[in-house]
Amino acid sequence: MKRSEPLSESYYYILLCLAKGATHGYGIMQMTQKLSDGDVTIGSGTMYGATSNMMKKGWIREILSDEPGQERRRLYQLTDAGREALRAEITRLRRMLANAEEV
Numbered sequence: 001m002k003r004s005e006p007l008s009e010s011y012y013y014i015l016l017c018l019a020k021g022a023t024h025g026y027g028i029m030q031m032t033q034k035l036s037d038g039d040v041t042i043g044s045g046t047m048y049g050a051t052s053n054m055m056k057k058g059w060i061r062e063i064l065s066d067e068p069g070q071e072r073r074r075l076y077q078l079t080d081a082g083r084e085a086l087r088a089e090i091t092r093l094r095r096m097l098a099n100a101e102e103v
Contacts, residue, residue: 018078
């Protein structure tokens with residue numbers, strides 16, 4: 001298996017939030033705050049730069065909302081490649097934690 005590059009904290013949380021289902025950027029920023037107990041804040045500049053880069057990598061895609069009155073709202077959805085990138089990062093983090101516990 002090829003070694004994957006570690007994800008930044010922002011990328012990790014964006015992918016983690018999208019693993020729960022498609023959502024908009026503001027929803028990702030709110031969910032990140034909640035999941036990290038306020039330790040991680042993703043600002044809008046970071047959010048949209050990261051989502052743009054992750055779309056180029058094929059990890060996420062943009063879809064349109066099907067909610068009435070929200071049809072123009074952009075949502076982000078995890079792709080299979082994004083799910084694999086998240087899985088690889090979780091495996092890497094678990095391995096690092098196991099190493100720390102051995103010490």
